[in-house]
Ligand SMILES: Nc1ncnc2c1ncn2[C@@H]1O[C@H](COP(=O)(O)OP(=O)(O)O)[C@@H](O)[C@H]1O
């Protein structure tokens with residue numbers, strides 16, 4: 018089976034149950050999945066479980082392989098994860114930090130590592146920052162570097178937790194556009210936590226909506242981001258409409 022299939026998953030942190038029988042997929046290779054839901058609904062917990070950073074009770078398979086059976090380095094070769102927190106402002110050059118990320122996959126750096134890193138920075142429009150230090154960058158610039166650190170590894174499974182949170186409008190657009198193209202070209206399974214529902218409607222293929230640690234809806238993004246489901250998940254009165262150019266957008270009129 019190609020793609021990602023997970024669940025039913027149950028995750029506890031300490032003795033507290035956080036995710037309840039959460040199922041995800043099958044998510045096909047080459048598709049971008051939006052992971053949606055209100056604050057505290059379990060999005061980050063689910064992403065960390067998929068990244069192998071939290072023990073989950075239940076199966077997670079990627080392209081037919083059980084992720085739980087893999088060693089740390091083998092898992093890291095298949096899966097790149099970008100946490101919700103921005104990369105820290107440390108005294109390290111951008112290029113160096115991207116090369117360090119390649120090394121997470123184990124072994125020594127191959128000959129093409131430098132050009133691969135440079136090319137990834139170029140694709141994100143930050144090649145000119147290669148020699149700058151992380152502690153001299155803005156939050157948004159560091160977030161772009163975090164994306165470069167994940168993308169440079171050409172993972173089979175790309176997990177991004179709120180990758181747009183510090184980006185300006187232009188970068189939000191270019192990053193989502195790039196992620197979609199890269200996901201198709203490299204046949205990755207990409208799972209992206211997003212708060213901006215219009216962004217999800219425009220730039221992702223399928224979506225899963227979490228609420229209180231459970232899956233409320235899953236399927237094509239247009240079937241998940243609907244007035245009824247938004248009312249249930251977020252407690253808002255919202256409309257999903259096409260704008261003048263025929264692109265879908267979400268307008269919130271009030272609370273339920
Ligand atoms: N380290 C932790 N210890 C205890 N509870 C946690 C921890 N991390 C998250 N939680 C709880 O798990 C639930 C889901 O959190 P999270 O996955 O971060 O939500 P989201 O990313 O959707 O905002 C929340 O109720 C949160 O308080």
Ligand SMILES: [Mg+2]
Nearest residue numbers: 060061062101
């Ligand atoms: Mg979160």
